Amino acid sequence: MRHTIPNVTCTVCGCVCDDLSVVVEGDRITSVINGCRLADPWFPAQTAAHPPACRIGDSAVSLEAAYAEATKILAAAKYPLIYGLSRSTTEGQRAATALADTIGATIDTTASTGHAPSIMALQQVGESTCTLGEVKQRADLVIFWGSDPLVTHPRHRERYCPPKPGRFIVVVDHEETESAKAADLFIRIEPDRDWEAFWELRLMLAGKSTAKRADLQDLADRMKSCRFGIVFFGMGITQGPLAHRTVEALLQLVTDLNDHTRFYARRMRRYGDVAGADSVLTWQTGYPFGVNFSAGYPRYNPGEFTGPDLLAHKEADACLLVGSETANDLPQAARDHLKTIPTIVLDSPGNICPVPASVTFITAVYGIHRPGTGYRMDEVPIPLRVLVPTDYPSDGEVLTELCQRFVASQNSSIG
Numbered sequence: 482m483r484h485t486i487p488n489v490t491c492t493v494c495g496c497v498c499d500d501l502s503v504v505v506e507g508d509r510i511t512s513v514i515n516g517c518r519l520a521d522p523w524f525p526a527q528t529a530a531h532p533p534a535c536r537i538g539d540s541a542v543s544l545e546a547a548y549a550e551a552t553k554i555l556a557a558a559k560y561p562l563i564y565g566l567s568r569s570t571t572e573g574q575r576a577a578t579a580l581a582d583t584i585g586a587t588i589d590t591t592a593s594t595g596h597a598p599s600i601m602a603l604q605q606v607g608e609s610t611c612t613l614g615e616v617k618q619r620a621d622l623v624i625f626w627g628s629d630p631l632v633t634h635p636r637h638r639e640r641y642c643p644p645k646p647g648r649f650i651v652v653v654d655h656e657e658t659e660s661a662k663a664a665d666l667f668i669r670i671e672p673d674r675d676w677e678a679f680w681e682l683r684l685m686l687a688g689k690s691t692a693k694r695a696d697l698q699d700l701a702d703r704m705k706s707c708r709f710g711i712v713f714f715g716m717g718i719t720q721g722p723l724a725h726r727t728v729e730a731l732l733q734l735v736t737d738l739n740d741h742t743r744f745y746a747r748r749m750r751r752y753g754d755v756a757g758a759d760s761v762l763t764w765q766t767g768y769p770f771g772v773n774f775s776a777g778y779p780r781y782n783p784g785e786f787t788g789p790d791l792l793a794h795k796e797a798d799a800c801l802l803v804g805s806e807t808a809n810d811l812p813q814a815a816r817d818h819l820k821t822i823p824t825i826v827l828d829s830p831g832n833i834c835p836v837p838a839s840v841t842f843i844t845a846v847y848g849i850h851r852p853g854t855g856y857r858m859d860e861v862p863i864p865l866r867v868l869v870p871t872d873y874p875s876d877g878e879v880l881t882e883l884c885q886r887f888v889a890s891q892n893s894s895i896g
């Protein structure tokens with residue numbers, strides 16, 4: 482039977498739009514209304530394929546056999562890594578943290594290939610926050626810095642900062658992106674010169690600049706005179722070994738601006754629930770990413786306990802990927818090491834794992850097969866609901882079962 486489900490939430494990118502409709506025929510989503518070029522193929526793909534629930538290598542196996550093999554891998558590992566979590570939800574992230582605690586693993590999220598430097602910066606200098614709803618209603622100056630939302634977050638502008646009288650949109654980037662072409666003003670910054678630009682703006686605000694950049698002076702004037710300004714910043718300023726210093730400079734600029742007006746900075750998060758992964762890890766361990774439990778308590782040290790580094794340095798001897806689609810963002814050395822160690826993968830039915838998996842569990846997709854909670858890029862929790870049924874377990878259920886079996890295996894080996 483064909484029917485349309487309204488008010489559907491999409492978790493493909495950090496916008497987490499909750500105004501889509503999907504057309505369902507039988508147990509398949511056949512089309513999407515009010516989506517975008519990212520959401521339109523993603524929803525049908527999650528229900529089009531029905532791969533076996535579990536595999537060891539390339540062979541389909543029973544759930545029991547997969548659990549036994551995965552438990553064996555975790556029990557044999559001396560320095561395991563749990564990585565991913567940005568396409569999960571609060572439920573799965575909480576279960577992953579409990580498993581990491583139980584087995585003494587390192588747990589890390591895809592923030593490590595994205596906004597980890599931003600998180601480190603806001604830990605140093607703080608952050609002025611607002612919701613996307615406030616931006617939509619109040620912002621008269623919207624700046625996208627190092628971000629091309631028309632490509633990466635296609636409905637962001639339409640939903641959260643649509644054109645309206647008195648609203649001015651600026652894009653600052655190293656090249657003229659799609660978003661730059663659609664903006665009221667584009668300012669080009671040389672690659673790797675964002676830190677200097679933020680400090681120049683700070684000096685201009687303080688009236689102490691000796692630079693002659695008219696475009697930056699114009700931006701400083703607009704920033705100072707607006708009534709509600711926001712900088713959405715993206716991956717363009719979060720790459721490189723000193724990226725946290727660049728974001729610190731931006732956050733300090735925003736602090737300065739709040740002496741003159743209301744100004745905010747918000748991260749353009751890439752994946753649907755990477756903001757939730759930060760939140761869950763923080764409330765469970767005290768730290769937002771890169772948390773190590775090998776000493777029996779949580780330790781945090783970006784660069785030492787972050788997934789890309791642990792893999793690239795060949796330290797992890799087993800890996801559990803919660804969502805493998807983001808493995809392609811890992812550096813080549815990390816992906817090479819992943820191919821040499823036992824890897825347990827929890828993946829959605831529509832995903833093709835980019836690395837060879839020792840054990841694969843196909844898991845239900847939150848917001849399609851299971852209810853859950855996802856966090857939008859502004860850290861607003863959004864409820865997810867069931868659209869079509871499935872027999873696949875959720876990642877939270879698989880992780881909880883692995884945790885119980887690991888404990889039982891340890892108890893039996895002691896006994």
Ligand code: SF4
Pocket residue numbers: 491492493494495496497498515516517518519520634635636637
């Ligand atoms: S903008 Fe992002 S969250 Fe919104 S519909 Fe497109 S992919 Fe989904």
